[in-house]
Amino acid sequence: MTRWGMVIDLDRCSGCQACVVACRQENNIPVVGREQAAMGRAIFWMQIIEEREGGHNEGRTRYLPRPCMHCDNPPCVKVCPVGATYRNPEGLVGQIYARCIGCRYCTAACPYTARYFNWYEPSWEPPREKSLNPDVYVRPKGVVEKCSFCVHRIRKAQRKAKDENREIEDGEVIPACAETCPSKAIHFGDLDDPDSEVSKLAGSRRAFRLEEFLGTDPKVIYLREGEWSE
Amino acid sequence: MAQIFPVWTNKIPVYIAAGTIILVLAIVGFFWYYGSPWYTDVGYRPAQPVRYSHKLHAGDLGIDCRYCHYDVEVSAVANIPPTQICMNCHKTIGTDNERLLPVRESWSSGVPIQWVRVHQLPDFAYFDHSAHLRAGVGCVSCHGNVANMEIVELKKPLSMGWCLDCHRNPDTQLRPRNEITNMNWTPPADQVQFARKVRSENNIAPPEDCSGCHR
Numbered sequence: 001m002t003r004w005g006m007v008i009d010l011d012r013c014s015g016c017q018a019c020v021v022a023c024r025q026e027n028n029i030p031v032v033g034r035e036q037a038a039m040g041r042a043i044f045w046m047q048i049i050e051e052r053e054g055g056h057n058e059g060r061t062r063y064l065p066r067p068c069m070h071c072d073n074p075p076c077v078k079v080c081p082v083g084a085t086y087r088n089p090e091g092l093v094g095q096i097y098a099r100c101i102g103c104r105y106c107t108a109a110c111p112y113t114a115r116y117f118n119w120y121e122p123s124w125e126p127p128r129e130k131s132l133n134p135d136v137y138v139r140p141k142g143v144v145e146k147c148s149f150c151v152h153r154i155r156k157a158q159r160k161a162k163d164e165n166r167e168i169e170d171g172e173v174i175p176a177c178a179e180t181c182p183s184k185a186i187h188f189g190d191l192d193d194p195d196s197e198v199s200k201l202a203g204s205r206r207a208f209r210l211e212e213f214l215g216t217d218p219k220v221i222y223l224r225e226g227e228w229s230e
Numbered sequence: 231m232a233q234i235f236p237v238w239t240n241k242i243p244v245y246i247a248a249g250t251i252i253l254v255l256a257i258v259g260f261f262w263y264y265g266s267p268w269y270t271d272v273g274y275r276p277a278q279p280v281r282y283s284h285k286l287h288a289g290d291l292g293i294d295c296r297y298c299h300y301d302v303e304v305s306a307v308a309n310i311p312p313t314q315i316c317m318n319c320h321k322t323i324g325t326d327n328e329r330l331l332p333v334r335e336s337w338s339s340g341v342p343i344q345w346v347r348v349h350q351l352p353d354f355a356y357f358d359h360s361a362h363l364r365a366g367v368g369c370v371s372c373h374g375n376v377a378n379m380e381i382v383e384l385k386k387p388l389s390m391g392w393c394l395d396c397h398r399n400p401d402t403q404l405r406p407r408n409e410i411t412n413m414n415w416t417p418p419a420d421q422v423q424f425a426r427k428v429r430s431e432n433n434i435a436p437p438e439d440c441s442g443c444h445r
Binding site for chain 2: 094152
């Protein structure tokens with residue numbers, strides 16, 4: 001069985017936000033507008049978290065792209081009273097919008113703040129609503145949503161492999177964020193396959209996971225910035 | 231000595247009995263209604279802008295489904311044919327038939343005919359025609375015998391439970407791939423053995439996971 005995971009190389013990330021934009025476009029993420037965004041109601045399936053070190057004109061900025069961690073021991077699943085979110089056999093933490101009652105327990109339970117609530121009916125600036133991705137359902141008002149690891153792309157690749165009667169190959173599934181990343185910081189693949197790119201990268205000495213002490217067992221693995229030999 | 235229980239307590243058994251009856255009726259009614267054609271819209275048969283007869287075209291004339299719905303094997307959606315497909319034949323056949331008036335109007339004005347959709351799944355359920363056809367599920371399995379319908383109507387509930395029945399056990403619905411559009415195909419006596427063989431050969435494992443359809 002595959003166990004999908006992502007490796008993000010922070011040494012390569014330049015904080016350009018291309019993944020954030022690609023994710024919005026791919027997954028029909030609604031735009032809430034400036035006022036609502038200031039109230040913390042903007043939705044980001046992929047978000048760049050910024051951290052500044054040092055003063056205004058000195059020091060440096062670190063960037064950390066944050067998708068859903070698709071934890072192997074997800075805290076959000078345990079609190080859902082209606083079973084609208086679940087961990088499937090491939091390790092993806094799925095969200096069934098039609099079942100969600102919008103109680104937002106999962107939003108509160110997620111230590112990575114990867115879950116977002118739809119406060120309004122989804123809307124886009126006029127020409128954009130005609131360019132939605134038909135493979136991804138547009139979430140109505142009152143449900144929680146989050147990064148799906150581009151599950152529609154996974155299913156498409158799996159079906160293609162099935163039609164051609166072969167196993168799915170490493171690197172065949174590429175989420176929108178990984179596809180668009182100009183510095184190729186994001187890698188995606190099967191963590192259970194020891195020969196896959198992500199498995200090899202996950203074994204790196206630079207590898208770490210966010211909030212590991214919580215025991216959530218996240219499947220997004222970061223590679224910390226390496227030592228510069230200056 | 232005063233009585234321990236006041237008089238109204240004599241009615242408690244009656245209340246409990248009445249409450250039980252109401253509860254049972256409510257539970258039965260709930261499942262009965264949500265499984266009934268009133269809720270699932272089975273039998274929905276809207277009037278179409280053209281009095282087109284599938285029975286005549288697909289049944290009596292024997293035109294293959296894919297002559298008009300040509301995208302069905304490669305696309306997620308089975309396309310509604312454009313007017314141009316109708317006019318392939320009707321440029322020369324039935325040119326003065328008044329039933330075809332809206333078709334000719336659409337042909338000359340370039341405005342598509344507004345067909346009414348009969349089989350409508352909710353947006354939150356993803357359905358792919360090509361995947362089902364490649365697995366060997368015939369049109370009849372979900373659409374009923376369209377070649378017998380004067381006006382197309384909804385024959386199956388298209389509910390999640392109904393989808394899952396087949397996804398859990400597709401053996402009865404699989405057929406050879408060259409028979410998928412055959413409305414009168416009858417399963418052979420060894421259907422189960424045949425289905426098992428096809429399933430292992432073509433690697434057919436219908437998803438039962440939520441994210442198979444809800445994505």
